[in-house]
Amino acid sequence: MRSIWHDMKLIFQQPNQGLLQLIVINVGIYIALMLTKVTLILTGHGDLFEGFLEQISLSSSFALFSSKPWTFVSYFFVHVDLMHVVFNMLFLYWFGQILQDFLGQTKTIQLYFMGGLAGAATYILVLNTIPYFINQGPMFLMGASAGVYAIVTAAATLRPNYTVHLFLIGPIAIKYISGFYVIWSVLESVGTNGGGNIAHLGGALVGVLFALYTKRTQTPRQQMEKVLTYVTVAAKKTIATTTSEVVEEEELNQILDKISKSGFDSLSKLEKKRLFQASQKNE
Numbered sequence: 001m002r003s004i005w006h007d008m009k010l011i012f013q014q015p016n017q018g019l020l021q022l023i024v025i026n027v028g029i030y031i032a033l034m035l036t037k038v039t040l041i042l043t044g045h046g047d048l049f050e051g052f053l054e055q056i057s058l059s060s061s062f063a064l065f066s067s068k069p070w071t072f073v074s075y076f077f078v079h080v081d082l083m084h085v086v087f088n089m090l091f092l093y094w095f096g097q098i099l100q101d102f103l104g105q106t107k108t109i110q111l112y113f114m115g116g117l118a119g120a121a122t123y124i125l126v127l128n129t130i131p132y133f134i135n136q137g138p139m140f141l142m143g144a145s146a147g148v149y150a151i152v153t154a155a156a157t158l159r160p161n162y163t164v165h166l167f168l169i170g171p172i173a174i175k176y177i178s179g180f181y182v183i184w185s186v187l188e189s190v191g192t193n194g195g196g197n198i199a200h201l202g203g204a205l206v207g208v209l210f211a212l213y214t215k216r217t218q219t220p221r222q223q224m225e226k227v228l229t230y231v232t233v234a235a236k237k238t239i240a241t242t243t244s245e246v247v248e249e250e251e252l253n254q255i256l257d258k259i260s261k262s263g264f265d266s267l268s269k270l271e272k273k274r275l276f277q278a279s280q281k282n283e
Contacts, residue, residue: 018109019096023089026144030079037080053080054140058120060127060195061138076116078142088144091152098162098174099155103214111154111210112147115203119146122202127195139195146203149185152178153207158215178204 011020033053040049058075059065065072079085092112099108123141127133155162156178163171182204185197255271267275 016105018105019093019100022109022112023093026077026079026085026089029077030082030085033078033080053078053142057140057142058123059138059140060124060133062124062128064138065124072117072120073113075120075142076144076147079144080142084143084145088148092144092148094164095148095152095155095174098159099151102158103154107214108151111150111207112144114147114210115150115206116144116147118150118206119199119203122146122205123195123199126198132190133194133198136194141195141199143196145196146199149181149200149203150207150210152181153204154211155207157208157211 008024011017011024036052037046037049040046054064055068056071056074056078058071059068079088096108096112099111103111120141127139133139152174156175160173160175162174164174164177165171166177182201185200185204188194189197189201191197251274255267255275258267258271
């Protein structure tokens with residue numbers, strides 16, 4: 001236990017550990033909630049736990065929400081199902097790592113919170129304007145999924161052809177993974193977790209818009225600075241570079257424009273080599 005506690009402390013003491021810090025906080029809160037639940041149930045006070053959850057989960061009722069405005073943020077740190085927290089944290093880590101290559105840690109963490117807030121706003125708006133949801137009465141929202149969806153869709157928008165290897169499936173571009181989960185949320189918006197899936201879509205939309213805005217506002221030179229760290233690592237793995245040829249500005253801009261439109265993985269080996277040479281020149 002002492003070793004685990006030491007590892008947790010290191011995560012918060014070391015720089016550039018934002019994603020792991022979010023994961024530790026979410027998992028820590030989950031464990032604390034489950035221990036509290038077990039204790040209250042064993043002592044015959046299980047109803048107190050349900051009451052406490054209502055104080056930190058987001059209600060779709062304007063009256064309840066307005067009396068507990070902190071739930072607009074607290075809800076996306078609340079999980080009461082093991083698989084819910086496990087999959088949210090795995091996707092946050094996997095896609096967060098991909099996104100950090102281009103946005104950096106600060107913007108990636110900011111997007112997580114933006115996605116959570118957007119999910120909350122979408123949830124409140126839709127559940128109070130569409131008759132189908134109004135007729136079902138107040139619901140409660142919890143979980144980091146909206147923030148995670150923002151990370152997933154932003155990563156897929158910026159690097160659509162980035163390939164991951166899935167068990168029993170094999171290599172697949174993340175744009176298909178992102179698309180699958182968005183479509184799934186649309187189809188499940190009238191299911192048992194309809195409100196949650198509405199929040200997912202709100203977070204996903206913010207992720208796409210954030211990524212598109214990033215691509216639109218970055219100059220080619222800024223794009224190079226964003227991908228420089230990734231390029232120097234990836235290119236060293238795939239290219240044996242022994243020349244110090246000069247890469248012209250026009251050629252560099254064409255390569256960066258291709259990255260902006262189709263992602264780094266769309267580059268040919270020669271283009272990766274030329275980009276790597278340019279990064280070496282700028283070190």
